[in-house]
Amino acid sequence: MSRQTSRFDAKKVNAEFLTLTYGALVTQMLRDFENVEDVNKQLERIGYNMGMRLIEDFLARTQAPRCLEMRETADRIQQAFRIYLNVQPSISNWSPALDEFSLIFDSNPLTEFVELPQDLTNLRYSSIFSGCIRGALEMVQLEVQCWFAQDQLKGDNVTELRVKFIRRLEDAIPAGED
């Protein structure tokens, strides 16, 4: 996940290590909060804070220019998933206005060994993803909404993460960029 040197592919960790640490985090939070809704919220918040920092890493690595349409943004998000999680979600279900799309995951590395118990059907196990996307895009002055439309943990065939463009944060755009 992190790099020792500045080369792109220098440091790799086993995906299972991430899966298990994330699992430990979620179970610990379930123990701490008891209320599933609170856990969802906290996971989303953690993701948001991660996204705000991760975006700099992504930009520094890829030297990506600013996106001026949602399709580019979708490609970048796809690319980010490839870099950080080595999964390639497919992009589909565009809304006619091109302001909303889905990321479809055939497999989700975070839920590799996970089965949701009966009493936790409200838990959005991977909501760290949606937080992360929201936080990262907010740093490049795009406000989006992000939620799970389908989840393999809840018996769906695929995991579908929906991203909806809300607005450009005009006043946050740095001078010389607007």
Place this chain on the structure above:
Amino acid sequence: MIIYGVYIVSKSGGLIFNLDNNVPRIEHEKSFTYPLDIVLDYDSKKVTVAFNKKESINVGHVLVSVNGILVNGATLADGRNVKTVLEAEENYPVNLKFARPKMTTNEKIFLASMFYPLFAIASQLSPEPKSSGIELLESDTFTLHCFQTLTGVKFIVVSEVGLGSMDMLLRKIYELYADYVLKNPFYSLEMPIRCELFDSKLQTLLEIIEKTGFNNLDK
């Protein structure tokens, strides 16, 4: 190639990091007889040479010590007023040490926040729409290179004149920032950067560049 300093300005325009690199501190000590043949300007904060430059003591240099006693603002370390000491004939001959003035942290913060609106003005003055802000600022003694990320953080490198594009270095510094500052869980965004790992990596990077140029950058 000489790099004088690296500055990082946050999204909101505050100086969050600065590193002085390789700026030789030039000091000159000389013995003077009465009457003093250089004109000094006595300020409450410092004593500077106002006129009559003498050998390597230039106009603008500040007084550092009198007979080895450090000068602190307008007073000597032993409490005497510099002006009274230098105007009294019985104190001569006197040894005065002058040095190039050094920016204080406050002055740096002030200048960094001055650069922020300049950058914005530059982008608005542009005859073409969608201009970037200042990327290169040249003078006869230094060149300033600025790189603004998509998130609004500015990386500024001050180097000697006549160096080509510093894009490579600025990007490397951005990578170091992404790695060693933002991945540090104890660093909160927009705050001054106090990360030793970042300092040392940056120092190494600058050393490599000063010795071998950009060729060996991908260490």
